[in-house]
Amino acid sequence: MTPADSPTADSLDKPIAKVSSLHGPGTLRLKTTVEIPDLLFRQAKAAAAQRGVSLKEFFTEAVRTRLRDAPGPAAPDRPWRKAFGSLRGLHRETQRLEGVIAAEFERIDEEEWR
DSSP, X not given: OOTTTSOOHHHHTSOSXXXXXXXXXXXXXEEOOOOOOHHHHHHHHHHHHHHTOOHHHHHHHHHHHHHHHSOOOOOOOOTHHHHXXXXXXXXXXXXXXXXXXXXXXXXXXGGGGO
């Protein structure tokens, strides 16, 4: 890659895929170039042929399956949870304790006020 080919801040905002055509309402098909190892390409081409589907259909289904089966975003690292736990049940306990405290303050001990 030469310095002239290096991405700039402006070029990173531009789409890298080109629109080839529209198929039906709201369906957009894109053409792009993807670089994969030769051996992987040959294996994909052979697998597509064995299934009787085009390479385009094979890659589309492979990407769709991978995205569907991908785990959700990773939870942010929270080192304090190791020491204190997740504290999820604390809200209910806090409400219970606030109720006990409020009830105690509502009660008047007449002997203390004499």
